[in-house]
Amino acid sequence: MKKCHVVYLVCTATMIGTGLGAAPAPAGRTTHVVHPGESIQKAVDAAVPGDTVLVTPGTYHESVTVSTPRLTLRGMGRTTVIRPSTKKAAEDDACAGGGNGICVFGTKDRNVKGVTVAGLTVTGFTRTGLLSAATDGLTVRNVTAVKNGVWGIAQERSVHGIFRGNTARDNGDAGIFLANTITAEEGAADTQGTEVAHNRVEGNRIGITVRRLRNLAVADNHVTGNCAGVFVVGDENKPKAGDLVVRDNHVVRNNRSCPKTERLPALQGSGIVLTGTEKVLVADNTVEGHSGKSPLSGGIVLFKSMVGVTGEKNEVNGNRLRDNAPADLVSTETGDAARSNTFEGNTCGTSKPAGMC
Structure with missing residues (x-):
């Protein structure tokens, strides 16, 4: 033995x-x-x-x-x-x-x-x-x-x-959950090319959570019927979460209602959420039919993290969005952080603030 x-x-x-x-x-x-x-x-x-x-x-x-x-x-x-x-x-x-x-x-x-x-x-x-x-x-x-x-x-x-x-x-909680470490507070870890692809994720609190990680791809997944679809989460630790790709996913009607937790507010109607990240590419996803009154509700949402860390140099490009409320594209970033994030070539009807579609 x-x-x-x-x-x-x-x-x-x-x-x-x-x-x-x-x-x-x-x-x-x-x-x-x-x-x-x-x-x-x-x-x-x-x-x-x-x-x-x-x-x-x-x-x-x-x-x-x-x-x-x-x-x-x-x-x-x-x-x-x-x-x-x-x-x-x-x-x-x-x-x-x-x-x-x-x-x-x-x-x-x-x-x-x-x-x-x-x-x-x-x-x-x-x-x-x-x-x-x-x-x-x-x-x-x-x-x-x-x-x-x-x-x-x-x-x-x-x-x-x-x-x-x-x-x-x-x-x-999450259908698929990837993290640097589950229990300790540390900077984002390099996954050296981890791939989350062609999965079907439904009926969970969050479909796919990527927390405090870098250098990975979330691609070609079908994410539906969760309270929130895809979460990429960072915080105040260094290095910052990001430098990864979320692309070609089908993220549809993640409208279950889930109560708040110690880490997050109540969730409902969130498609793809970036919070406290840098240099994340969100591209060529289909994001449809989300609706909720959570601070994180919307199609693709850039949200200042719960500890106040800004999201910077993220790229939201070539996505197809429709029927998301309060808007297809949502950003709560302000100032230099807001100006560093780019929204290009997306097919969408509404944005908050206006002008990102």
């Missing part, structure tokens, strides 16, 4: 060897096949770098921690379902003990590299469906994260991530 010390979110995760039957795979790699009634965690613990854990259709009541580099955890579609265990979590099981479903964790000193999680459903966890920290090159593909208490899919302190083709629906 060995322990992997995880410092960002947890203490330790136990790794237990198993004699679970396995099938050979190409290039000397092994595929460990898990059937209903068997333990996914035991298969993961038996795997070595490069192996695949293939989980067959069925419902599995457990949390799963992955700390093995280049491991693939793959289901066989939405009918491979992971739900919370009815048993009390062990004291050293940080994933289950924290209310999370699948956890991909590196350590304080080393990111876990090249893990893939694909083709399964994770649902009903009190905190997060799929949570990752200290990863390099994590791929999350065709995962359905539904009805989890806080986030559907969440990541912190990681680089080179790929989140593609997932569905995040009816989660308590």
